[in-house]
Amino acid sequence: MSVQYRAVNWTRHKVVYDLVLAGACVAFVGVFMVMSMVVHPPPNEVSPPILVMRALGTLAIVLLHVVLAIGPLARLWPRTTFLLANRRHLGVATFLVAGLHAFVVYGFYGGFGVENPVLAVLVRPDGSVGFEFVGFLALLVLLVMAATSHDFWLALLGHGVWKAMHMAVYVAYALVVAHVVFGVLRSEKSLVFPLLLLGGALVLGGLHLVAGGREWRRDAASSDESEDGWIDVGDPHEIPDKRARVVCLGSGNRVAVFRDGDRLSALSNVCAHQGGPLGEGEILDGCATCPWHGYQYHTENGQSPPPYTEKIPTYELRVRGGRVEVNPRPNEPGTPTTPVSITEGGAS
Amino acid sequence: MSGRPGIYVIYRPLPAAMLTLVLAAVGALAGLMLGTAAAAALGQRDPGTGVWDTSSAITLSGTIVAEPYPMLLPDDGAAGVLLVGVGKVGPPQEVLDLIGSSASVTGYRLERDGMRMLEVQSTSAGEGSGGPIARTPADRGEHAIATEILDSKCYLGAMKPGSGEGHQACAILCVRGGIPPMISWSDAAGVRHYALLTTAGGEPMRDEDTSLIAEPVVVTGTLTARDGWLWMAADRIER
Numbered sequence: 001m002s003v004q005y006r007a008v009n010w011t012r013h014k015v016v017y018d019l020v021l022a023g024a025c026v027a028f029v030g031v032f033m034v035m036s037m038v039v040h041p042p043p044n045e046v047s048p049p050i051l052v053m054r055a056l057g058t059l060a061i062v063l064l065h066v067v068l069a070i071g072p073l074a075r076l077w078p079r080t081t082f083l084l085a086n087r088r089h090l091g092v093a094t095f096l097v098a099g100l101h102a103f104v105v106y107g108f109y110g111g112f113g114v115e116n117p118v119l120a121v122l123v124r125p126d127g128s129v130g131f132e133f134v135g136f137l138a139l140l141v142l143l144v145m146a147a148t149s150h151d152f153w154l155a156l157l158g159h160g161v162w163k164a165m166h167m168a169v170y171v172a173y174a175l176v177v178a179h180v181v182f183g184v185l186r187s188e189k190s191l192v193f194p195l196l197l198l199g200g201a202l203v204l205g206g207l208h209l210v211a212g213g214r215e216w217r218r219d220a221a222s223s224d225e226s227e228d229g230w231i232d233v234g235d236p237h238e239i240p241d242k243r244a245r246v247v248c249l250g251s252g253n254r255v256a257v258f259r260d261g262d263r264l265s266a267l268s269n270v271c272a273h274q275g276g277p278l279g280e281g282e283i284l285d286g287c288a289t290c291p292w293h294g295y296q297y298h299t300e301n302g303q304s305p306p307p308y309t310e311k312i313p314t315y316e317l318r319v320r321g322g323r324v325e326v327n328p329r330p331n332e333p334g335t336p337t338t339p340v341s342i343t344e345g346g347a348s
Numbered sequence: 349m350s351g352r353p354g355i356y357v358i359y360r361p362l363p364a365a366m367l368t369l370v371l372a373a374v375g376a377l378a379g380l381m382l383g384t385a386a387a388a389a390l391g392q393r394d395p396g397t398g399v400w401d402t403s404s405a406i407t408l409s410g411t412i413v414a415e416p417y418p419m420l421l422p423d424d425g426a427a428g429v430l431l432v433g434v435g436k437v438g439p440p441q442e443v444l445d446l447i448g449s450s451a452s453v454t455g456y457r458l459e460r461d462g463m464r465m466l467e468v469q470s471t472s473a474g475e476g477s478g479g480p481i482a483r484t485p486a487d488r489g490e491h492a493i494a495t496e497i498l499d500s501k502c503y504l505g506a507m508k509p510g511s512g513e514g515h516q517a518c519a520i521l522c523v524r525g526g527i528p529p530m531i532s533w534s535d536a537a538g539v540r541h542y543a544l545l546t547t548a549g550g551e552p553m554r555d556e557d558t559s560l561i562a563e564p565v566v567v568t569g570t571l572t573a574r575d576g577w578l579w580m581a582a583d584r585i586e587r
C-alpha cells in the first residue's frame with residue numbers, strides 16, 4: 001500500500017473523531033447552560049460568563065476522566081481501541097477546554113480591575129495562593145503534555161521518557177480534584193458535586209485496578225520454562241488465525257506469537273510507534289497490525305513495509321510435543337526469522 | 349490479502365460488524381457526558397435575585413455623599429443609591445467632584461432585595477435643589493456577626509452569585525478598586541440582613557482586611573442605620 005493510502009484515510013477517521021468530539025463538547029456546554037437557566041431562571045439566574053466558565057471547567061474535568069478511562073477500557077475490551085486511536089486529540093482537547101476555562105476566569109474574575117488579571121486571579125494581595133493556583137499547575141502539566149504530544153517529540157525523547165511524562169496526567173488529575181474540592185465544594189452545598197467527583201474517582205480507580213490486575217495475573221501465569229530456558233506459549237491451534245497470543249518473558253518483556261494460517265512467528269509485543277500492544281492487533285496485508293494506530297510489521301522480520309522504516313525485535317520459535325515455545329532472548333530489531341509450522345516437530 | 353479486518357484500524361474502513369459497537373460506545377459516552385453536564389448544572393446553588401440592567405440607563409437626582417462610600421441620596425427620599433464606576437472601580441472623578449452637592453446621575457441599575465447601585469455613565473451638577481437633607485443615624489448596638497465579606501457590585505447583580513470561595517479573587521479585586529464591601533447574615537427568624545462594612549472609624553475597609561474577603565469570618569463592631577442602609581463599623585474581623 002502507498003503512503004497516500006494511509007495518509008488520506010487516516011485523516012478521514014480523525015476528522016470524524018474530531019467532529020464527534022467537538023459536537024459532544026458543544027452539546028455539553030449547551031446542556032449545562034440550558035439546564036442552569038431552567039433551574040435558576042431570571043431574576044435568579046447565574047451570570048452568563050460564570051455559567052460559561054463553570055461549563056468549561058466541568059467539561060474539562062469530564063474529558064480528563066474520559067482520557068484516563070479509555071486506556072484501561074481498551075485493555076479490558078480490545079474492541080474499544082477505536083476510542084484510543086486518537087487519544088492525542090482528546091488530550092489536546094482537554095487542555096484547550098481547560099485553557100478556555102482559565103481564560104474566562106482571568107477575563108471575568110481577574111479583568112476589569114486595577115491589577116494584572118492573571119496575577120489578580122493567581123496570587124492574593126498578601127502573597128498567598130488559593131485553589132486557582134492549583135488549577136494553574138494542573139493546566140501547566142496538561143500544557144507540557146499537549147505541547148510534546150506530537151510524534152516528533154516521541155522520537156526525540158524516546159518512548160520511556162515520553163511515557164513517563166504521560167504518567168504526569170495522574171498528577172494533573174490529582175491537582176484538578178484538589179482544585180475543585182478547595183474551590184467549589186466549600187461554597188456549593190449540593191451533594192451532586194462530591195458525588196460526581198467520588199463516582200469519577202471510583203470508576204477510574206476500578207478500571208485501572210481491574211485492567212492492571214488482569215495484566216498482572218496474565219504475566220504471572222505464563223512463564224513455564226523448558227530445561228533449556230525456552231518459554232511455553234501453549235497449543236498453537238488455540239491461537240486464532242491472523243491473531244496472536246501474548247506471553248510474558250521472565251525479563252518482563254512481552255512477546256506476541258502471531259499465527260498466519262499454518263505459520264507462526266514471534267514479535268515484540270511493544271509497537272515502535274507509541275508502545276501499543278501489538279499482540280492485540282491482527283494480521284492484515286500479511287503484516288502484524290497494531291490496534292492503536294495501525295502501524296504494521298512483517299511477521300517474519302519485524303520490519304515495517306516500505307516506505308516505513310520502523311523495526312521491532314523478533315524472537316525464535318520452535319514447536320515441541322504439540323506446543324509452541326519461544327526463545328526469551330530477543331533478536332536485534334528487524335532480524336529475519338524462519339516461521340515455524342503449526343504441525344512442525346510432530347509428537348515427541 | 350486478508351481484506352476485512354476484525355479490529356479497528358484507523359486508516360481502514362470500519363469493519364461493518366464494529367459499527368454497532370462504535371455507535372453504542374460513542375452513544376454511551378456522550379450520554380454519560382451530557383448527564384454529567386445536566387447534573388452539575390442542577391447542583392448549582394441559587395444565586396438569588398440580583399439584577400444588572402444594562403438594557404437602558406436610568407437617571408436619578410439627589411445629593412451625592414461619601415461617608416465613606418459614594419452614594420446618591422435621591423430627592424424622593426428613597427434609600428441611598430451606591431455609586432460605582434464601570435469595571436471593578438469606584439465612581440469616576442466627576443462624581444467625587446460633586447460630593448456634598450446635588451446632582452443628576454445617569455447609569456445602569458444594579459439591585460438586589462431593594463438595595464440599589466448605579467454604575468455611573470455620566471453625571472451633571474443639579475439645580476442646587478433642597479440643601480442638606482435631614483438624616484438621623486440610628487445606633488443598633490454592638491454585634492458579632494458570622495458572615496462572609498462580599499463585594500457589593502458583583503453581589504447586587506454584576507456577577508452572580510458573587511459570593512463564595514470561587515469568587516474570592518474577584519471580590520478582593522473589586523474591594524481594592526473601590527467597590528464597597530458588605531456583609532450579609534440571617535437573624536434568628538430567618539430574615540436576611542445586609543450591612544455596608546467600614547473600619548471602626550468609619551473609613552473604607554483596610555487593605556489588610558481584604559485577605560479575609562469571601563472567607564467565613566466573624567465581624568465584631570457597631571451597627572448603625574442611616575440613609576436606608578445598615579452600616580457595620582468593624583472593630584475586629586476574625587476567621
Ligand code: HEM
Nearest residue numbers: 054057058060061098102105132135136138139176514515
Ligand atoms: C489557570 C488555571 C485555572 C484557573 C485560574 C481556574 C479557576 C477556577 C475558578 C475561579 C473556579 C470557580 C468557578 C466558580 O465561581 O464557580 C473554577 C472552577 C472549576 N474549575 Fe478551574 N481553574 C483553572 C484550571 C482548571 C483546570 C485545568 C480544570 C480541569 C481540567 C478546572 C476545572 C474546574 C472545575 C471542574 C470547576 C468547577 C466548576 C463549577 O463550579 O461547576 N480548572 N476554576
Ligand code: HEM
Nearest residue numbers: 067068071072088091092094145146149163166169274275
Ligand atoms: C497530546 C498529545 C498526546 C498523545 C500523542 C498521547 C498519546 C498517548 C499514548 C500513545 C499513550 C500510551 C503510552 C503507553 O502506555 O505506552 C498515552 C498515555 C496517556 N496519555 Fe496521552 N497523549 C497525548 C496527550 C495527552 C494529554 C494532554 C493527556 C491528558 C489530558 C493524556 C493522557 C494520557 C493518559 C491518561 C495516558 C494513560 C496511560 C495508559 O493508560 O497507559 N495524553 N498518551
Ligand code: FES
Nearest residue numbers: 271274276290293
Ligand atoms: S502505538 Fe501507534 S500504532 Fe502502535
